[in-house]
Amino acid sequence: MSRLLGVIDAATVMGGLQDLTLNRSVASIPFAGRYRFIDFVLSNMVNSGVSSVAIFPKHQYRSLMDHIGSGKNWDLDRKRDGLFFFPPYFEPNETTSIGSFARLEQHIEFFKRSHQDYVVIANSYVITNVDFEEALAEHLIHDYDITEIQHEGESLEMYVLSKSLLVELIENRRTSQFISVSDVVKQPLHSFNIGSYEHKSYTAIIDSIPAYFKHSMDLLGHAAWSQLFSLDRPIYTKVKDEPPTKYATNAQVSDSMIANGASIEGTVESSIVSRAVKIGKESVVKNCIVMQKSQIGKGCTLEYVILDKDVKVLDGTTLRGTAEKPLVLRKGSIREAAVAK
Known part of the structure; x- marks a missing residue:
């Protein structure tokens, strides 16, 4: 005891x-x-x-x-x-x-x-x-x-x-x-x-x-x-039953952590992707943290961005921060491509 x-x-x-x-x-x-x-x-x-x-x-x-x-x-x-x-x-x-x-x-x-x-x-x-x-x-x-x-x-x-x-x-x-x-x-x-x-x-x-x-x-x-994360002293968390991550034929993932239930159709480099995240075709996610159930549309480019839960990034959007000052998208927010004037 x-x-x-x-x-x-x-x-x-x-x-x-x-x-x-x-x-x-x-x-x-x-x-x-x-x-x-x-x-x-x-x-x-x-x-x-x-x-x-x-x-x-x-x-x-x-x-x-x-x-x-x-x-x-x-x-x-x-x-x-x-x-x-x-x-x-x-x-x-x-x-x-x-x-x-x-x-x-x-x-x-x-x-x-x-x-x-x-x-x-x-x-x-x-x-x-x-x-x-x-x-x-x-x-x-x-x-x-x-x-x-x-x-x-x-x-x-x-x-x-x-x-x-x-x-x-x-x-x-x-x-x-x-x-x-x-x-x-x-x-x-x-x-x-x-x-x-x-x-x-x-x-x-x-x-x-x-x-x-x-x-x-x-x-x-x-x-x-x-x-x-050592075998003899594990870190426990709330268990959620999620299906395995789905990787499309053209998906490319390197140096990243991908949680269960995600759907990857684009490119992910040096990033952390949480459960049930969707990344669309021809999108590039690099040096990012993507939290649970966030959705990144087609043809997006994200670099040094933190997406909180339930964020939606619409098709064709480009977002960039820096390692010293990453861009944070708040929970539940929606970001879209800037309209040229």
Whole structure:
């Protein structure tokens, strides 16, 4: 039985990801063709033996609840422990920093009743494959009060601490002036023993559209893919029954990830194509991210473009961005060829 209780703080608001979060939370942003951001931290917890996970969302969390459901795909639909979803009460001026004590206080009885002695608190926008049990071992060996998980010296805003300390910090938040677990770690003037655990495997902190595009393209390389998706620590997601991808006779695909249910009649190069996407004849899609059920018509040219879900690009349209500033087509939008004047 794991000694760790999992807490996913999914209340983060990222201004740099606004084009992708108009209708969803950061935690439910699609990634790598068939996954969502939250799949990675949730799978990390399950692979670390965590059997009780609490998710604390704040904004636009309907799609997140739909994706996670009962937690069955992560083996968290249990009679004891399992998955807990705690939508927020109204809290004016509440911080969105990781491990907000005001947010956790609304459900403090959950922590008091849980039987685990330690807690791992994590965000949903760091894409990696980390073993939280190893971080806990480091925490115990050095007798830290709070252990911060880092990558190459940079904080991943993931923390391990004892449940008793967490409850104490929550109950004393009004007198201590600490507002969150991350606030405690960052403040220099206190008596807590703060330590770090260095995570060495591939890690992506996705806080902007350029970062989203860069780290998505990283997955087309073997090094990043093999570190993120390992056989002994799989990344789980919501299972959808889709037919195999259909490739037309003249279709050409190279250096790309294509999810099930797609229909490819054109050319796809160095791109990520999600489920049920349609790409028409004589269209060229290069260095693009195409999300679920988007449709690209005939004779289109797209380069460095991110298409959110259910986007339609009409016949003959040319769209180009750059690697540093990819063009984003928002969910459900329609783009057509410019009319010459």
